[in-house]
Amino acid sequence: MREALDPWPFVLGAYAVGGIALALLIVWAYRSMRSAEKRREELKRK
Amino acid sequence: MHIYANPKRFLALASWLTPLLFWSGLILSLGAIAWGLFVVPPDRLMGETVRILFIHVPAAWLGMGGWTGIAIASGALLIWKHPLSGIAARAIAVPGMVFCAICLATGSIWGRPTWGTWWEWDGRLTSMLVLLFLYGGYIALSQAAAREGGSYKIAAIFGLVGAINVPIINRSVVWWNSLHQPPSITVGKSAIDAAYLWPLLAAVLGFSFLFGGVVLMRMRALIAEQQVEARLRRRAMDDEMPAAQAVPEGV
Numbered sequence: 001m002r003e004a005l006d007p008w009p010f011v012l013g014a015y016a017v018g019g020i021a022l023a024l025l026i027v028w029a030y031r032s033m034r035s036a037e038k039r040r041e042e043l044k045r046k
Numbered sequence: 047m048h049i050y051a052n053p054k055r056f057l058a059l060a061s062w063l064t065p066l067l068f069w070s071g072l073i074l075s076l077g078a079i080a081w082g083l084f085v086v087p088p089d090r091l092m093g094e095t096v097r098i099l100f101i102h103v104p105a106a107w108l109g110m111g112g113w114t115g116i117a118i119a120s121g122a123l124l125i126w127k128h129p130l131s132g133i134a135a136r137a138i139a140v141p142g143m144v145f146c147a148i149c150l151a152t153g154s155i156w157g158r159p160t161w162g163t164w165w166e167w168d169g170r171l172t173s174m175l176v177l178l179f180l181y182g183g184y185i186a187l188s189q190a191a192a193r194e195g196g197s198y199k200i201a202a203i204f205g206l207v208g209a210i211n212v213p214i215i216n217r218s219v220v221w222w223n224s225l226h227q228p229p230s231i232t233v234g235k236s237a238i239d240a241a242y243l244w245p246l247l248a249a250v251l252g253f254s255f256l257f258g259g260v261v262l263m264r265m266r267a268l269i270a271e272q273q274v275e276a277r278l279r280r281r282a283m284d285d286e287m288p289a290a291q292a293v294p295e296g297v
Contacts, residue, residue, distance in 0.1 A: 005159045007094035014152040015079070018101040021151075022256075025144045026068075029263040036270035043277050 053269050056130055064262040071255030075104075078249035086241055098156040100245055104253035105149035109177060110212050112142020112257070113205075116184065117212075120205035123198060130265070132198040133272075135205055136188045137264035141257055143181035150174055161225045169218035170226040173211060180208040 082100030089096035115138045123131035153171065154164045165171065188201040219228050230237045238246065 004093075007159050010095055010155050010159050011083075011097045014098045014155040015083070015101060017151045017155065018105065018148045021144055021148050025141060025260060026256075029141070029260045029267070033263040033267040033270070036267040036274070040270045040274050040277075043274055 053130060057266065057269065060262045060266055064259055064266065066259075067255045067262065068259030071252050071257070071259055074248060074252030075256055076252075078245050078252050081245040082249065086245060089242075092160055095156055095159050096242065098152055099242065100249045102149060102152040102156060103246060104250045105145045105152060106174070107250055108253060108257050109142060109146030109149045109174070110215055111254070112138050112145060113177060113180065113209060113212055115261075116142065116205040117209035120202035123202045124206070130269075132188075132202065133265050133268045134261075135184075135198075135202065136192075137261050137268055139181060139185045139188065140264065141260045143178065143185065145253075145257065146174065146178045146181055150178060157225070163225075166225050168224040168226065169222035170215065170224050173215040173218050177211055177215060180211060184208065 079100055082097050086097070088094045116135045119131045119135035119138065122128050123135065150171075153174075157166070158164050184201060184204055187204055188198065191198050191201055216229075218224065219226050236243055
């Protein structure tokens with residue numbers, strides 16, 4: 001009979017994948033919002 | 047609802063709602079994940095791998111919920127031509143796709159120790175993969191419309207038609223044989239023990255708030271980009287006008 005796999009690398013791997021993907025999404029969404037709003041304010045001032 | 051179709055009113059609302067949703071979502075999600083990782087007991091059948099539940103299920107819910115949001119916003123765009131509906135649909139697409147990808151990746155990782163395989167071409171997994179491709183198609187269509195300055199109607203129709211996949215994903219484990227377990231939570235009842243149910247509900251709520259915060263960030267970015275474009279176009283027209291007026295009559 002095959003020995004059961006150690007579950008912790010799978011648990012931690014799943015959270016690492018989810019965490020990295022979410023962090024990238026949040027940073028991208030925040031930076032694109034800030035740069036677009038900054039550009040709008042600069043144009044308003046000109 | 048219709049009063050927020052005005053971008054000015056919407057931006058006033060979004061300026062305080064964005065940080066509120068984002069920070070409450072982040073705190074609630076991290077708390078729920080800590081609860082799921084360190085407090086809940088291992089499951090009788092799945093053992094420690096049950097902890098993947100607290101990221102996999104919210105990601106699945108938001109992957110499907112995201113497309114439902116795109117379909118509703120697309121319907122509103124086609125029926126009422128709300129200026130914000132198309133922006134809302136476009137803003138949901140990337141976060142929805144990311145959550146759909148997280149659902150597929152975490153499901154695959156969960157499948158290896160529990161089912162003995164990373165992937166199985168059954169109804170649930172395949173229909174979820176189709177949803178990922180639908181998101182990709184929607185993003186490509188809406189970006190092409192934005193670049194060409196064309197109508198969003200094609201993307202909106204695509205958003206509505208693609209919604210047929212959402213009930214298919216939901217019922218796939220009932221309609222077809224699957225390695226995936228049948229639905230554990232249905233309207234009014236749950237087959238999940240309270241020790242797992244409460245942190246799961248906290249995770250779903252937390253990730254939903256986080257999703258809402260990210261969608262509002264995307265909407266604000268898209269509105270600002272449109273306003274910049276409109277202002278530049280107006281300036282270019284103003285610059286051309288005096289030149290046109292300077293041409294004498296009869297020439």
